[in-house]
Amino acid sequence: MSNVSPFQPKLLSKINERLVLRMIQERGPSTRSEMSKYIGVTFPTVAKAVSSLLESQLLEEIDDASAGPGRPAKRLRLASENSQVIGITLSGDECTVVAGDLNGTVHKESVLRFPTPATYELLLAEIETCAKSFISSSGKSTLGVGVSVPAVIDYGKQVAIMSANLPLVNGKSIGKDIQNLLGHECVIIHDSHALSLSERLHGNAKELSNFVMLDHCIGIGLGLMVEGRFLTGDSGFAGEIGHSPVVLDGELCKCGKKGCLETVASEWAVEERVSKLLGRPVQISEVLELAQGGNLEVMQELERMCDYLAIGVAHVVNILNPGTFFIYGRVFEACPKLFDLLVEKTEELALKPSVAACSFARANGSLLDGTVASVINYLTDSLVPNLEDYLSSLSQGDSQNSIADETLVPS
Known part of the structure; x- marks a missing residue:
């Protein structure tokens, strides 16, 4: 058995730093002795x-x-005392800027919201004003910025390729532009992925490495977590379930295609149908108030939404065979029985063996928490982007317990 590490000392140092961070993330504040025992490395390391x-x-x-x-x-x-990260969530109607600590806690007193501007330049100006107010007044070091975007994202280039519901960001290097304005590293993330991170950090997915997250809001997206990593596809476009066709020659979608799931099951689709029903424009907040107040016609529209949404969910269950399926959306928060209806309709449509193996649950995380979590992940993962691959290599090379000075022995 060789005593020579297959990795350079600098990389080994970064691996050890990443393991220390992971332990604290999982187990909370720890002493150096506890870290040494838990990770399996020497105290000096x-x-x-x-x-x-x-x-x-x-x-x-x-x-x-x-x-x-x-x-x-x-x-x-x-x-948490001396450092912070900035989280920014973008949507078609409202944007939010928050400050949080590296535990993933959003500072409730540090939340600023503004209506989504009409142009990209105005959006950047609003973000700069809000973020700089936190950066300059907190007295803390800002370590990074995260932005959740309702868009297809090229993660390699950090570009928002296409957003049906926020078209002003299409083709924009929004992460780079914000980084240039604020002077801090910035990472962008699909909003469905941000929700998935939030569920792992704050919700019911803390012990799960494989699950699916349905993001139901103005649009409809899907976050796919496989072995603790996002399944993004070859170009980063995986999970765009909202633009799957479900109605032949149906209504025109905001993406330019016809009959997409979003045209019959998204919040904006519900708003359009209820507006026609009432003869005046309404927003989803009023739709939900009417449903909670017992308006049967509005409730029927929401049940119709569930009929179509169940088609998309059943496709995911049949194709991916997830063990856990989280559902996120204010519709389901306001009217919990719609969640039960969605699950019931999905069970009717999906293959029995697949749906029997799937557990459905309402998501507990939030987009704000997930956006902050995306910055934390970026900061920690940047130390060793492929930590599990390195640990696997060490194991296969039988190099555990044999790395001099920079000992690395996963427990």
């Missing part, structure tokens, strides 16, 4: 990794309140 993470402001030290007599041990936690 942990100390070196922690020192680097403290210097980069990803971690901070706190006193161990549970320590006994004598000099108290120091625990390390994800930075």
Whole structure:
């Protein structure tokens, strides 16, 4: 068995730093001794990794309140006192800018909202004003910015390729443009992926590596998590279920095609139908108030929405065979029985073995939380983008327990 590591010392240092971060993310504030035991590395190796993470402001030290007599041990936690990240959510009607810490906590006092402007230039100006107010007034170091976009995203180029519901970002390098304005690294993420991250961090997917997230809002999107990674497809376009055709020669969709799922099952489709029903324009918030108030005609329109949405959900169940299927949307928050109806209709349409193996649940995460989580993921994963691949290589090479100085031994 060779004692020579297949990796360079600098990479090994980064791997150790990533393992330290992952442990704290999973187990909370920890001492250096606890890290050494849990990760399976020597104390000096942990100390070196922690020192680097403290210097980069990803971690901070706190006193161990549970320590006994004598000099108290120091625990390390994800930075919250002196560091922050900025999260930005974009949609067709409203945009939000927030500040959060590296635990993924959104600072409720640091939330600014504004109506979505008519042009890309005005959008950038609003974002710059809001974000800079947090950056300049917080007294904290801003480590990065995350932006969730309702668009098909080229993750490699960080470009919003196409958004049916926010066309002003089409073809724009919005991440790069915001980075240039704010002077901080910026990453963009599909809004369905942001919701998936939020569910893993704050919701019911903490122990799940494989699940599906349906994002039902103005548009309809799908987040696919496989072995802890997003399934984005060859060009990043996977999950665009809202633009799957379900009605032959149906209504014109905002994407330019006809009969898409969004034309019969999205919030904007419901708004259009209820507006025709009432003879005046209404927004989804009023639609839901009418449904909650017992308006039978409005409720029938929402049930019709579920009929079509179940077709799309059944396709996903049959094709992907997910173990857990999360449903996100304010329609289902306001009218929980519509969630039950959607599941019932899906069970009628999907293959029995596939749907029997699938658990349906309402999502508990939020888009804001997920956007903040996207920055945290970017900051931590940038240390070692393919951590699991490296750990697998170490295992296959039988190099565990044999790396001098930069020992790396996953527990």
